[in-house]
Amino acid sequence: MVSLKFARKVAAANSTVLILGESGTGKSLIAHYIHENSSRKNGPFLTINCAAIPPDLMESELFGYTSGAFTNASRSGKKGLLESADGGTLFLDEIGDMPLSLQAKILHVIEEKKFFPIGGTKEKMVDIRIIAATNRDLSEMVTNKIFREDLYYRLSVVDITMIPLRERQEDISPLTYHFLYKFNRKYGMNKLISEDCLQWLTYYSWPGNVRQLENLIERLVITSEEVIGIDDLPKGIYIHSHLQIEKNTPTSLSEAIDLAKRKMVRTSYKLNRTSRRVAKDLQISQTYAAKLIREYCQDLK
Numbered sequence: 589m590v591s592l593k594f595a596r597k598v599a600a601a602n603s604t605v606l607i608l609g610e611s612g613t614g615k616s617l618i619a620h621y622i623h624e625n626s627s628r629k630n631g632p633f634l635t636i637n638c639a640a641i642p643p644d645l646m647e648s649e650l651f652g653y654t655s656g657a658f659t660n661a662s663r664s665g666k667k668g669l670l671e672s673a674d675g676g677t678l679f680l681d682e683i684g685d686m687p688l689s690l691q692a693k694i695l696h697v698i699e700e701k702k703f704f705p706i707g708g709t710k711e712k713m714v715d716i717r718i719i720a721a722t723n724r725d726l727s728e729m730v731t732n733k734i735f736r737e738d739l740y741y742r743l744s745v746v747d748i749t750m751i752p753l754r755e756r757q758e759d760i761s762p763l764t765y766h767f768l769y770k771f772n773r774k775y776g777m778n779k780l781i782s783e784d785c786l787q788w789l790t791y792y793s794w795p796g797n798v799r800q801l802e803n804l805i806e807r808l809v810i811t812s813e814e815v816i817g818i819d820d821l822p823k824g825i826y827i828h829s830h831l832q833i834e835k836n837t838p839t840s841l842s843e844a845i846d847l848a849k850r851k852m853v854r855t856s857y858k859l860n861r862t863s864r865r866v867a868k869d870l871q872i873s874q875t876y877a878a879k880l881i882r883e884y885c886q887d888l889k
């Protein structure tokens with residue numbers, strides 16, 4: 589999980605923010621958190637999902653239009669989200685799906701803090717903070733010329749990467765308890781979860797990330813008996829976790845030591861990110877920490 593301390597630091601800075609990460613990792617949640625912890629918290633927080641709106645509608649949603657701007661324009665015109673978000677934050681979700689022509693216009697808004705509504709001849713001033721998010725690889729899109737390089741650099745002044753749930757196993761247990769509490773309250777239940785079931789959940793790969801875990805716990809609270817057990821898990825999760833557990837069960841002492849070492853180094857590296865801090869955390873030399881990181885954490889770099 590991205591550190592909340594870091595998110596609060598970002599919130600205070602009032603800069604543009606780019607949030608990267610797979611679907612369901614909590615990008616919208618962190619965008620809200622940044623807004624709530626910024627000086628704009630009493631202003632609006634508005635969202636546009638660029639993947640869900642047809643490109644031709646997106647422009648009028650964002651910029652609004654003046655009366656008579658086009659054939660079906662309403663008489664009084666329409667305020668766009670840029671204007672409605674004045675004094676607050678505009679969250680551009682799935683920005684990777686924004687058409688190139690609009691990307692140029694959004695860059696202009698970020699840089700100049702003003703824009704023309706469609707059909708308008710007078711620029712309007714706005715005071716907004718832009719937070720953008722995407723699950724696509726924007727730098728690759730820049731290379732392929734389907735995302736503007738200048739906008740990419742402007743947005744990524746501060747970027748936050750949400751780590752997939754499978755790479756932060758240590759969060760699965762607290763999140764499960766959090767959702768258990770949430771859905772027990774929602775449905776007036778008092779379900780518990782068995783230790784082995786919790787263990788099995790940590791072995792699953794969670795392609796849908798936190799959203800998938802949340803949906804699963806909601807379903808289990810509704811459908812299980814008093815204690816949620818392994819047998820309540822959907823077949824796909826059951827089989828996958830079972831295979832992983834078999835794969836991760838050591839058959840010799842040296843294998844057990846190696847597994848424990850790997851787990852500790854990976855957990856520490858995810859939190860600390862440098863060999864110096866990992867060395868301090870695990871009380872080993874920095875040279876040895878660097879060697880272990882090379883051995884166990886290549887995929888996390």
Ligand SMILES: Nc1ncnc2c1ncn2[C@@H]1O[C@H](COP(=O)(O)OP(=O)(O)OP(=O)(O)O)[C@@H](O)[C@H]1O
Binds near residue numbers: 589613614
């Ligand atoms: N750390 C967390 N604690 C509690 N709930 C979380 C956490 N992270 C994510 N969630 C929940 O998981 C769900 C998915 O989160 P969110 O919508 O923010 O993900 P996302 O990355 O924006 O997904 P998408 O890219 O599909 O829009 C939400 O219901 C959110 O409340």
